[in-house]
Amino acid sequence: MKHVALALMLATPAVAQENPIDRIRPDAPELAPYGEHTVGVRTMTFTRPDVVDVVNSTEEGNMTRYDREITVEVFYPAAEGTEAGGTYTAYLRDGETQATLTGRAARDAAPAEGSFPLVLISHGYPGNRFLMAHLAENLASKGYVTASIDHPDSTYSDIGAFGSTLYNRPQDQSFVLDQMASLGGDLGGIVDASRTGLVGYSMGGYGALIFSGAGLEEGGWPERYTPPGNLLSELRVGADRLAEIHDDRLAATVAIGPWGRNRGFWSQEGLSNIDVPLMIVAGSQDDVSGYDAIRTIFDETTGTTRHLLTYQGANHNAAAPMPAPQEAWGDPAVFGHYADAVWDTTRMNNILQHFVTAFMDLHLKDDQSKAEYLDLVETADDGTYAMEDGQPTEDHTYWKGFPERSAKALRFETKEPQ
Incomplete structure (x- = not known):
């Protein structure tokens, strides 16, 4: 019988793995579920011309240049009547295995009528434009155009010198904003880049802080990280290039596990310029970006109102990565790139979707009703759930939008500008 069972298994065609990125748990907070718009998606390529080729340049002064092609997955509200659902083919962390992801976006659908704020999404090192597709789809369903970037030299299938990421990351983000703002055709007609949001994870968070105004600390960088030719000095406090990429259209920044303060790339002088x-x-x-260093960023960004959302017990994968595809489960190292030892990934994603929705609605759409979702008792476990006939009583201090008993192991702090 064992031989028969084995023969049947070998004769059965391989079944494609199901890897949904769009799951919303029953206990998800109020703003996590998808919005009213069906989502469309298109793959686009933009070219940054004549930039320094960090990977092939040398300290001896041989600074080569090239045209830097950047692939972007653009998610957007689709035209009424569009049938929801589609797939993405994405490389995994090993740079070799490909997985099919399932989501709600319809490939190349016609866009909806109207005008929608822009949100840029920037992955870590390494990563790719699909790593946070769960958030990109979710925001698009709520009336945003989201542009999720593949950063060359920094994707799973294209890992180059780390110095390229350090030098190019904020400049890629700035360039894609420009390209999306000047986009033509039917899709360009719905993009409102006048108030743009940016979500960056890990090295995406490093770039996001620089793009938001945090000039680097001069000369404080470990030598093994830095690109040749003193290129990072172009991003230091007061540098001309830093001033050139400063953009008044950038109206809200989310930095998830931002890397760099733990390696001396900023001082308070630079961070206070945000x-x-x-x-x-x-x-x-x-233990990658260092939680204490992240808290230092929170303390030192004194020029703006800022919030710090902490997942207690979570490591560097808090909130940002999509759930580990089934193809990743056979390799602990690949699986560990997406998962957390303590938290369920879908739950972390849903909480992130909730808070990013509130934050972007407030600052990009001027929806003042969302401010109360960010005005919370600092430690979630200290909140009191006291509802009567579906309405909060005067004793109710539970986190707004969270079902009873669901706001656990979370902390939300806010600091005003000094």
Whole structure:
């Protein structure tokens, strides 16, 4: 019988793995579920011309240049009547295995009528434009155009010198904002880049802080990280290039597990120059960017109102990565790139979707009703749930939008500008 069972298994065609990125748990907070819009998606390529090729340049002064092609997955509200649902083919962390992800976006659908704020999404090192597709789809369903960037030299299938990421990350973000703002055709007609949001994870968070105004600390960088030719000096406090990429259209920044303060890339002088509303998201056990260093960023960004959302017990994968695809489950190292030892990934994603929705609605759409979702008892476990006939009583201090008993192991802090 064992031989028969084995023969049947070998004769059965391989079944494609199901890897949904769009799941909303029953206990998800109020703003996590998808919005009213069906979502469309298109893949686009933009070219940054004549930039320094960090990977192939040398300290001896041989600074080569090239045209830097950047692939962007653009998610957007789709035209009425569009049938929801589609797939994405994405490389996993090993740079070789491909997985099919399932979501709600319809490939190349016609866009909806109207005008929608822009949100840029920037992955870590390494990563790719699909790593936070759960958030990109979710925001698009709520009336945003989201542009999720593949950063060359920094994707799973294209890992180059780390110095390229350090130099190019904020400049890629700035360039894609420009490209989306000047986009033509039917899709360009719905993009409102006048108030743009930015979500960056890990090295995406590093770039997001620089793009938001945090010039680097001169000369404080470990040598093994830095690109040749003293290129990072272009991003230091007071540098001309930093001033060139400063953009008044950037109106809200979310930095998830931002890397760099733990390696001396900023001082308070640089971080205090950020004047864009800022939300920082982190795991209290982050051992990549360093939770204490992330808290220092929170303390030192004194030029703006900022929030710090902490997932107690989570590590560096807090909130940002999609759930680990089934193809990743056979390799602990690949699986560990997406998962957390303590938290369920879908739950972390849903909480992030909730808070990013409130934050972007407030600052990009001027929806003042969302401010109360960010005015919370600092430690979620200290909140009192006291509802009567579906309405909060005067004793109710539970986190707004969270079902009873669901706001656990979370902390939300706010600091005003000094």
